[in-house]
Amino acid sequence: MHPYPYRYANVGYMYDPLVYRYPLLPPMTWPEAAQVSDMSVGYEHLQRLTFVLVHGSWADASFWHPIAGQLRRTGHTVYTPDLPGHGSDPNKNVSHERIVDSLTEYITSRHLKDIVLAAHSFGGTVIQKVAERIPDRLKRLVFMNAFVLGDGQSLADQFPSQALALFEQLRQSSKDDTITLPFPLFRENFANLASLQLAEQLYRSTTPEPAAPAFTKLDLKKFYSLQTPKSYLYLTEDNVLPQTDQHSFHPLMSNRLGLHRLIKMPGDHMTTPNTDARRVAWKLYEAGRD
Template structure:
């Protein structure tokens, strides 16, 4: 459904010495330093880590479906990883938009159980962060690590709407009222400015063709997350600093506002926005997810 280009950003071969920073500026490191490198032995040579093959379950967010991950999943599989991309209630081929957050969570839990998946890296994007929070409560013994990519990490008793700036929330409420089936459809101008702000106009229009109305109710449901915050599951956060969906600072944003709620966590940063890189640079995004997921 989503055409993509593999680009020139493959997940590094484990025997490469390092990946150069290249054209991607990282505001969290000194100019000229690589984003990461392998530890150096006493004689100055790099110590190489053996490849680690992982099992990923990638959970999409709002205004998307399982095809959101097509390019990223293909890149991860090309490296030998096992990848699953469940599609949850109210999305994709499901015509029923009158779903609840519990129904969405059950979709993913049932998927994991039916395939008898264990030792998984459970990845959530955007709204999908709230989904993996609730999924983790139900199948903690099957999860190796939780990875949140520019994803909501709600506090106990919060809804996604509680974390939106007042103007954005009011806009969503108006769009919800205007719909005939309790959904929210993003106008192109809003999608362009917030979700694909680094894309070309042509790509933005192409991406928008995949957007469908989002069930509104789950975005406004307050979630009981006491069990989630008692879990010892390892956690990571992938933060793309050009993501414009939430304003950075003033009590909003992905990192550190959301990420630090995870307690002890691994932080991986990148330079993309909310949607674009899944289509235009899937290998680059796959790399960042892998960095967040490996031991």
């Protein structure tokens, strides 16, 4: 009827010749299909995991809500704590240590164990320290475009000098030692895949970020001796850090983890977790499962 090839092209991520050619092929036989055993693992064989999802800077627990909803729907147990100085907490005068204390207390007071402790962005530095405190409660650490600091480094150390200078200037110009992201920076580097309307909507939910934790150099010797399994989930359009060997979430931060499981998907820093929560949830599961 409509023999031109775009007929099917709508449904894939890119033009894919298989779409057009494989209707011409005989279907797979059962022995072949049986070889593809991962695919035939049914829904009921999925593991049920306990996730603790740690948000990043300029964000709070609501960052994770769409993803948490998807994870709960597939049977996982999900916790999304607000870090001190974020969400409903009006006190922006928080240290990195107090944030680590708070998350540790959150987990221990609930007697959580065997947890997949996953973090986004700044949250990576928090779970590095929490992992030092309560390694026995962790099944695995998952870093989703999250900072992984080298021993003795701060988050601020990870940025190129020009970006660092901007952050220092923004910090100086605040009255309460916070950093407010300028909208153009947010729109271009944090929400590059969003429409303007969505970028504005996401921006309205940001709040001034306490500056001190990002400039705190962390002793991470114990972290680098831990045997906890680790995964890095990398959304490939994230441009918060330059995608170079010197500065990137991946491959720089990911490889600091040593042996780790690498998972990727398309996406940016702040948009995709909202607009594609179902897929991010699946990738978090791939990162977090045994």
